[in-house]
């Protein structure tokens with residue numbers, strides 16, 4: 001089993017501090033230097049509670065361990081960091097697996113040494129467990145007050161199955177952050193704000209090697225929220241879209257949500273999106289849209305004829321006045337800005 005670097009780095013210019021996945025402060029004055037992602041600036045953006053005192057927490061797909069150490073820093077009683085033991089457990093397409101040497105499948109997760117180095121240098125009490133997210137269950141790992149899962153779903157053949165497994169080990173809440181469609185290049189959320197759409201892969205960006213990077217699924221906000229409901233969470237608190245970046249070149253739009261077990265208390269001022277409330281408002285919105293479309297069709301031949309269209313025009317005006325209110329209510333529960341923003 002992997003252990004920490006030996007000897008441990010003792011100075012800020014140790015070359016072994018380069019090339020990490022996460023920017024992590026390993027000891028006072030010693031921080032990994034050109035990591036792919038520096039998540040410190042967005043550490044509270046995903047909905048992780050400021051205090052985790054008294055809580056047991058699980059970090060799924062921990063990599064170098066940034067989130068596990070962050071949850072320890074926030075006072076959690078017990079933190080378990082979880083990742084695959086061997087590279088062969090990752091969802092690599094068969095065509096690429098076939099090109100890799102035999103030893104690759106059984107080789108140890110290359111993040112583990114970095115995790116254990118950070119663990120030793122931070123004098124951490126975080127526990128490390130290995131396995132695949134698909135195999136998480138109360139029997140295999142127990143249950144946790146809070147489960148965190150960041151930037152993993154994009155790499156999985158089956159994100160819904162993973163969320164179902166995560167739900168099975170969540171006692172109160174899960175914070176899920178997933179890669180999202182890029183508002184700059186592919187503004188799906190803007191065009192279809194109420195649709196649970198997902199973008200698949202990126203053939204044109206794969207340079208002739210479809211799926212080589214193991215990047216499969218990009219979520220719209222609604223897709224993540226709805227999938228969490230499918231996975232068995234009772235209430236979903238949207239956290240919206242933002243971007244994660246880092247000095248090593250990481251730059252990824254993400255969407256996150258806090259998913260609650262049952263309809264339990266929700267810490268946000270807006271309150272949870274209750275599935276039934278959302279569905280009701282959305283149905284009202286669809287009705288209003290259909291009514292407007294029908295009235296517009298009826299109004300069309302009368303346009304410019306004045307008095308004959310007045311009755312229909314008044315009805316259209318009345319319904320149109322109602323439409324923004326319903327639309328804004330739907331946006332509000334979905335955590336979006338109100339209409340007109």
Ligand SMILES: C[S@@+](CC[C@H](N)C(=O)[O-])C[C@H]1O[C@@H](n2cnc3c(N)ncnc32)[C@H](O)[C@@H]1O
Nearest residue numbers: 061062063083084089090131132133150151152
């Ligand atoms: C993109 S990194 C995300 C790291 C971290 N969670 C974050 O938010 O920055 C994905 C991590 O998930 C792990 N992983 C990949 N497939 C997995 C699986 N089937 N089960 C558990 N972890 C997996 C990888 O080894 C890697 O550490």
